Amino acid sequence: MLTDEELLRYSRQILLQQVDIDGQLKLKNSRALIVGLGGLGSPVALYLAAAGVGELHVADFDSVDVTNLQRQIIHDSANVGESKVDSAMRRLRLLNPHIKLVAHRSALDADSLAEAVSAVDVVLDCCDNFGTREAVNRACVAARKPLVSGAAIRLEGQLSVFDPRQPASPCYHCLYGHGSDEELTCSEAGVIGPLVGLVGSLQALEALKLLAGFGEPLVGRLLLIDAVTTRFRELRVKRDPACSVCGAGHE
Template identity: 80%
Template structure:
């Protein structure tokens, strides 16, 4: 059931016929893992908390640096030097004390990723490290949990949803293969703050669609964002039957 406080707080969202009371209850009962609390994870955490997702598991081992502040809106000047998880908890509790926060302050590895993913209904990859992205994807495939993946660098962004519950859905590895360990990061190549805000907001929207069960998630589709020209493109992405990660899964 939703309390009177919840009905008031989420009233504008509940007015949407695609969400309504049933959808809001689904959000309240949902558990989500956010991997990375930087430029992408900031809007993701804020919007999911504001929307009433019942339980947010926050994973980040880093601390807030002054160079983060132009884009990582979850944190502020007083957060510099603090762990991003602790800074995020304070902000989320101030925004919506009805949301339960589960902190994960250490780096997720092969041993800890499995239990962390198994404990939630959906995972959002908000990192900028290929090896971590691959590991998160593998854990999601193994656990059968949907993964919302976003990326942004310079003035370009990407977004897709990988859902092993859908037979035709590719996984992250189907799309990016072995990638490159030499991939540039924002600290090396730069990034525009509003761009990561845009990608992170779209990630949060995809998560709400999956959790509440409305709309058409970006499964089998890759959204490409060119911030320089304000243009969006969409590419179809097929599952690779020979994929080393998801090729042998059932369904």
């Protein structure tokens, strides 16, 4: 049940027929894993906490650096040198004391990642390196948990949802394969702050749709964002039957 305080706190989204009381209860009883508390993970964590997702599992092994503050809005100057998990959890508790927070302060290896993914209803990939993205994808395919994946670098962003519960859904590996040998990070290539805020906000929206059960998630679709021209493009993405992660014989 929702308390009177929760009914008041979430009243504006409860007014939406797509959410209503039933949807808000689903959010309250849901668990989400956020992998990475940087530029993407900041708005994801803030919006999911504010929306009343009952249990947020937050994972990041890094600490706050002054160069993060231009875009990682969950942290502030007083948190420099502190664990990103501790910094984020403090802010999230102030934002919404009704939710439960679960911390993962160390890098997740194969076993701990599998356990972390199995414990939640949806996973949000907010990290900044291909190896972690691949590992998260494999864990989600194995546990049959939906994955909301976002990325942003320079002035370009991408977003998609991979849902192994749907037979026709591709996985992250179907789309990106083995990645690129010339993988760049924001510290090398740069990124504009509002772009990661935009992508992260869309990730949070997709997660809320999956958890509350409304709308049409971005399954089988890749959203491309060009921040220079403020243009959005959508590409259809099909499952690869020969994919080494989700293809026949690998499930």
